[in-house]
Amino acid sequence: MSEPGHRPRPDIATRISLGLLLVFALLLLVTLLGLNRPPVWIMALLLLARLAVQVWVARPSRQVRRRASGWVIDLVLIGLLLYLGRGRP
Numbered sequence: 001m002s003e004p005g006h007r008p009r010p011d012i013a014t015r016i017s018l019g020l021l022l023v024f025a026l027l028l029l030v031t032l033l034g035l036n037r038p039p040v041w042i043m044a045l046l047l048l049a050r051l052a053v054q055v056w057v058a059r060p061s062r063q064v065r066r067r068a069s070g071w072v073i074d075l076v077l078i079g080l081l082l083y084l085g086r087g088r089p
Contacts, residue, residue, distance in 0.1 A: 013057045020050040040085025044078045051075070 010018075024046045027038045051074045 013053055017050055017053045017057075020046050020053070024050075040081055044081045044085075047074065047078050047081070051078075 024043065027043060027046075031037045051071060054074075055071070
């Protein structure tokens with residue numbers, strides 16, 4: 001039995017996914033503060049990388065599998081980002 005207050009550390013895929021989300025959030029914060037807006041393709045690339053990590057984690061484990069509808073929502077968000085951001089630097 002584990003000691004009280006001792007929690008296992010997250011695996012590497014979880015750390016990568018959270019790191020990508022952190023970078024995405026920081027870029028959104030920069031935009032909200034009125035500083036130079038990052039290119040939309042960078043934002044879409046970060047979300048696409050996070051989606052790839054999620055698919056990578058879900059492949060070997062049936063317990064972690066996510067419904068395909070969740071992945072489709074992510075892809076739609078990425079598509080909307082690219083559609084709304086095209087033609088803008």
